[in-house]
Structure formats: C-alpha cells, structure tokens
Amino acid sequence: MLTETAYAKINLALHVRRRREDGYHELETLFAFxxxxDRLSVRSASQDTLSTTGEFASGIEDPFGNIVAKALAALPHGQGWAVDLEKQLPVAAGLGGGSADAGAVFRLVEQAHGLPEDWMARASRLGADVPACVRSQACIGTGTGTDLTDVDNDLAGTPVLLVNPRLPLPTGPVFKAWDGIDRGAMPVGPLRTVALDGRNDLEAPAISLCPQIADILHVLREGDPILARMSGSGATCFALYESASDRNEAAAKLARDHGGWWLMAGALR
Known part of the structure; x- marks a missing residue:
C-alpha cells in the first residue's frame, strides 16, 4: 500500500489582470502549500475503484466523475488501483482540494511507476491548479495559473491557520463578480515580500457573495498575525504567525468563540 497527503493549497497573493477572450482569466498568483x-492510500486491484471517507466525503457527489478518478485515467499505473480518499479539506473552499487530491495521485504514480514526460500537460487538462499541486512546493503561477516558476521560499515552516465558515463558494460566480479592474502586477522578490506586498483581487467579490469571509478576516487580524488573507476564490481564509504558540492561541480562541467554523492548523512547506 502507498499513501500520500494531498497538501492544502493556498494563494498567498492572487492578482487578476484581465478576462481573456477564451473566457479564462489572466492571473498572477503566489502558490504555497x-x-x-486530505489523505490518499492505494493498493493493487483488478480495476480502478475509489472510496471516500472523512468529514467532507459527502461533498463529492459523483465519486466516479471525481478528479481523482480522472487523474487515474490520465496516467498509466498498471492493472488497477483501489484508492481510499480521506476527505479532510472542505469542498469549493479555495484550497484546491480536488486539485490537491489529483496532485497526490500523480505523486503516487510517480512513486510506483514514474511519470510520463508530458505529465504537466496531462495535469493542466485536469485543472489550472493541478500542475502546482503535483509538486506542492511554493511557486509563482501565471497565465491561467499553469505556467510555473520557482520562488525563493523564505516562509518554509511558518505556522499557518486555515479557517472556513463551512459554506461552499464555487469559483465561477466569484470570477463573474470581479469588477474587471487591473490593479497591477504582482510584486517580485522572495515569498514573504510577494505575500506581504501582494493582494487577492477576488476577496471583494467573494465577500459580496459570502459576507462571512469578512467576519473571519476581522477575527484573524485581531490576533496580529504576519498576514491574514482569503485564499483563492474563497471562502477559506488563512493567517500566518511568527510562532506555533501564537497560531495555537488564535486557534483556541476561534474554536471557543466560533465553534461552527472549520479550522486546520499546520505549517507552510
């Protein structure tokens, strides 16, 4: 049996530059993980199967049309795999949960068989975040997010807290609510500089659709983190802290005062 973590993706910065003629948006984003x-485990089987467990398993309406199944179908991996997916990340949450799951499948196939040379093209066909999620390392994404370049990661190990109001927020309506104003390019420099000097252009349209995001950001910023911002198209927000004790103190307060919110504590890779 092989196991792999599908690392939660966050966008430390997300600049939307323009809407393209093909309907997609030209982006500049700072990926971090x-x-x-989620957790995936696989074992040999006569054919591919997928079972889901965990708090958010019910959010996967069609397991056989799920991106995990599509990732399996996109890669040579032997006769068959039985995949168990423990869904711990909320769905439609700005964490790239499905893309992270697909990225974990790619890494599992890499362990067992190696990846084909065109793996990045195969990943891109599954979704804009999937190529970044395959490697799950901090990087800069441009174009639709699939053109990746390295970045100096001076935030590795930084304590982070993820918070979601337990409300799904599909990506499409958030992009549709974007006002179309180009507010400028993402700054350059190491991870910390780009994160602190950057922004998330989808934060305002997401709040217009899910006002609870503003409540989460207000509470997170009261704890004086290094940075608190919404991830991706929402509704999950994150906060970075100088120490694990600061993060844990903030998490304990949130759990006490806002017990309905979903929390996950960790560190940046």
Missing amino acids: VDQG
Whole structure:
C-alpha cells in the first residue's frame, strides 16, 4: 500500500489582470502549500475503484466523475488501483482540494511507476491548479495559473491557520463578480515580500457573495498575525504567525468563540 497527503493549497497573493477572450482569466498568483490536507492510500486491484471517507466525503457527489478518478485515467499505473480518499479539506473552499487530491495521485504514480514526460500537460487538462499541486512546493503561477516558476521560499515552516465558515463558494460566480479592474502586477522578490506586498483581487467579490469571509478576516487580524488573507476564490481564509504558540492561541480562541467554523492548523512547506 502507498499513501500520500494531498497538501492544502493556498494563494498567498492572487492578482487578476484581465478576462481573456477564451473566457479564462489572466492571473498572477503566489502558490504555497500547507503540510496538512486530505489523505490518499492505494493498493493493487483488478480495476480502478475509489472510496471516500472523512468529514467532507459527502461533498463529492459523483465519486466516479471525481478528479481523482480522472487523474487515474490520465496516467498509466498498471492493472488497477483501489484508492481510499480521506476527505479532510472542505469542498469549493479555495484550497484546491480536488486539485490537491489529483496532485497526490500523480505523486503516487510517480512513486510506483514514474511519470510520463508530458505529465504537466496531462495535469493542466485536469485543472489550472493541478500542475502546482503535483509538486506542492511554493511557486509563482501565471497565465491561467499553469505556467510555473520557482520562488525563493523564505516562509518554509511558518505556522499557518486555515479557517472556513463551512459554506461552499464555487469559483465561477466569484470570477463573474470581479469588477474587471487591473490593479497591477504582482510584486517580485522572495515569498514573504510577494505575500506581504501582494493582494487577492477576488476577496471583494467573494465577500459580496459570502459576507462571512469578512467576519473571519476581522477575527484573524485581531490576533496580529504576519498576514491574514482569503485564499483563492474563497471562502477559506488563512493567517500566518511568527510562532506555533501564537497560531495555537488564535486557534483556541476561534474554536471557543466560533465553534461552527472549520479550522486546520499546520505549517507552510
């Protein structure tokens, strides 16, 4: 049996530059990954199967049309795999949960058989976040997010807290609510500089659709983190802290005062 973590993806910065003629948006984003997420395990079988467990398993309406099944179908991996997916990340949450799961499948296939040379093209066809999620290392994404470049990761090991109001927020309506204003390019530099000097252009449209995001950000910023921001198209927000004790103190307060919110504590990879 092989096991792999599907590391939660966060966008430390997300600049939307323009809407393209093909309907997609031109983006500049700073990907980072948390050392926590869904868990996948695989074992040999006569054919591919997928079973889901965990708190958010019910959010996967069609397991056989799920991106995990599509990732399996996209890669040579022998006769068959029985995949168990423990779904710990909320669905439609701005954490790339499905993309992270697909990325974990790619890494599992890499362990067992190696990846084909065109693996990045295969990953891109599954979703814009999937190529970054395959490696699950901090990087800069441009274009639709699939053109990746390295970045100096000076935030590795930084304690992070993820918070979601337990409300799904599909990506499409958030992009549709974007006001179309280009607010400028993402800054350059190491991870910390880009994160602190960057922004998330989808934060305002996401709040217009899910006001609870503003409540989460307000509470997180009261704890004086290094940075608190929404991830991706929401509704999950994150906060970075100088120490694990600061993060744990913030998490304990949130759990006490806002017991309905979903929390996950970890560190940046």
